[in-house]
Amino acid sequence: MAKSSQAVILLASALCFLSLLSLAQSEENLFVSGKVYCDTCRVAFETQLSKYIPGAKIRLQCRDRDAGQPTYSLDGATDTTGTYKLPITGEHVDEICEVILLQSPLADCNEIAVGRDRARILVSANNGITDPIRYANSLGFSSKVPVAGCDEVLRAMGLVRQELMA
Numbered sequence: 001m002a003k004s005s006q007a008v009i010l011l012a013s014a015l016c017f018l019s020l021l022s023l024a025q026s027e028e029n030l031f032v033s034g035k036v037y038c039d040t041c042r043v044a045f046e047t048q049l050s051k052y053i054p055g056a057k058i059r060l061q062c063r064d065r066d067a068g069q070p071t072y073s074l075d076g077a078t079d080t081t082g083t084y085k086l087p088i089t090g091e092h093v094d095e096i097c098e099v100i101l102l103q104s105p106l107a108d109c110n111e112i113a114v115g116r117d118r119a120r121i122l123v124s125a126n127n128g129i130t131d132p133i134r135y136a137n138s139l140g141f142s143s144k145v146p147v148a149g150c151d152e153v154l155r156a157m158g159l160v161r162q163e164l165m166a
Contacts, residue, residue, distance in 0.1 A: 030088040032060055032121055034099055034136035036078050038109035040143045041150035044116060048153050052082025053141065055105040060086050062097040062123065071095055075102070085133070093124035099136045109143040116140035 036056040040049045055077055062072040072095070076086045084099075100118045104110040119136040154160065 029132055030123060030125060031085050031133045032088060032097075032099060032123065032136055033083065033085040033133050034058075034119060035082050035138045036084070036101065036104075037082060037138055037140050038104070038106060038143055039113050039116070039140045040109070040147045041153065042142050042146050043150075043154065043159075044113055044140070044142075046138060046140070047150070047157070049147055049149055050140075051109075052078070053104055053106060053109065054078055054080045054082055056082065056084075056139075056141070057102040057104075058084055058086075058139065059100045059102055060088075060097065060123075061100055062092045062095040065094055065096055072097070088123055088134075091124055091126070093122075093126055095123070097121050097123045099139065101139045101141065104141040106141070109141050111142040111144070113140040113142045 036053045036058065037046055038051045038053055039045070039047075040051060041047050057075065057077050060072070060074045060076070061070060063070050072090065072092060074086055074088075076084050078084045086099075098118045098120050101112050101116075116139055119139060121134050121136045123134060125132075
């Protein structure tokens with residue numbers, strides 16, 4: 001009986017040690033993920049009529065918090081659902097990192113929406129977040145003209161477009 005309990009204790013200790021060892025040796029792979037949309041109603045936020053843009057170009061850029069000098073940069077593009085997922089190399093805890101809009105492939109929706117052209121994000125494994133994916137706010141381009149149905153969507157949200165009030 002004593003031998004079997006010693007064997008169980010030894011096995012449990014070995015498993016705990018191995019799990020801690022693998023945790024210490026694993027390098028955290030982080031990703032930044034987000035979406036790029038077309039603001040089809042030209043209201044500077046997503047609505048039911050917004051469309052996600054495949055093939056939009058974006059850049060993840062980190063810069064030194066004090067000097068403002070760029071320290072890391074990675075370009076990427078959205079997939080068929082308008083989503084991007086960029087792998088991160090290194091730890092950027094003392095840096096300011098942003099995802100920045102670069103280019104839309106849509107000729108009728110390529111104006112960078114003011115205030116939706118960048119999203120700041122914390123890129124560090126040492127912040128208490130266990131998920132390796134860091135989610136950025138959606139970035140937006142504006143269409144040249146609002147699509148049909150925008151006024152109805154805005155009214156349903158309790159909003160009224162400025163030019164409708166005149």
